[in-house]
């Protein structure tokens with residue numbers, strides 16, 4: 001199929017893009033086009049205007065500040081994945097990015113595009129949620145930071161206003177002494193995840209779990225923070241039994257029943273991925289690699 005008719009606007013500044021967003025009823029942003037173009041071709045999206053931001057200067061930079069990584073709206077998945085500076089500061093990002101689609105898609109697709117697209121099974125929104133990250137958005141009302149916890153509403157739906165553009169996403173630093181892991185299961189490598197788990201674990205001086213951040217993609221209608229699992233882990237000695245008991249609490253958070261087994265399979269996958277991710281994170285914390 002071909003897309004329905006739309007106006008094409010090649011914005012040269014963020015202000016031009018915001019103006020264009022305000023001038024039409026229904027607009028979309030063309031960043032990497034890896035999700036948008038199929039949606040246009042299948043007529044899932046039939047916007048009045050497509051606003052191309054690829055000519056806007058200054059949106060393609062990665063900056064690292066005290067372990068936090070900020071990526072501009074035109075930073076491609078692959079650009080961040082290959083950034084030695086970002087990897088040295090924040091190795092979790094590369095581990096998660098390795099699971100995003102295939103290299104040709106990562107060459108074009110952007111991190112901010114993935115966050116704006118808000119596919120509930122996408123990896124980078126879950127990483128943003130796990131780290132308590134935020135996006136910076138600009139619209140006709142000015143600029144604001146939107147925490148990940150307030151951003152994702154539902155599958156492919158965010159709280160951004162219709163004239164807002166994400167100009168950057170910020171992934172906060174890993175806590176000192178922590179370990180990290182991103183684990184997922186896909187039917188084929190490069191597919192969206194059946195379930196994916198992002199984990200950051202900080203053991204205390206006594207070896208017990210001092211803090212835990214976990215999030216998941218694929219299990220619900222949006223990326224979710226696994227607060228009950230986190231609470232059950234903190235204070236334990238992170239033994240296999242303690243982690244298994246905590247992981248079992250994910251069951252109630254799995255609302256995506258679309259696995260042909262009423263969600264049973266996805267619950268089992270999520271539990272297993274949690275135990276793997278926590279074990280890997282603990283191992284890395286012990287090795288002082290985070």
Ligand SMILES: Cc1cc2nc3c(=O)[nH]c(=O)nc-3n(C[C@H](O)[C@H](O)[C@H](O)COP(=O)(O)OP(=O)(O)OC[C@H]3O[C@@H](n4cnc5c(N)ncnc54)[C@H](O)[C@@H]3O)c2cc1C
Pocket residue numbers: 027028029030031032033034035036037038073099100101102105108109110111112113114116117121122123124164165166167190191192193
């Ligand atoms: C075969 C295939 C497999 C894939 N597998 C995965 C996968 O496993 N995991 C995964 O996470 N993704 C996957 N993707 C999607 C891919 O990662 C996309 O690149 C990403 O979801 C969107 O980024 P983009 O820059 O291409 O955005 P675009 O396609 O250009 O835009 C997507 C949507 O986001 C909005 N948008 C984009 N940028 C902004 C912005 N700066 N501000 C506001 N709104 C914006 C647009 O309006 C549009 O609605 C896959 C895609 C394909 C084709």
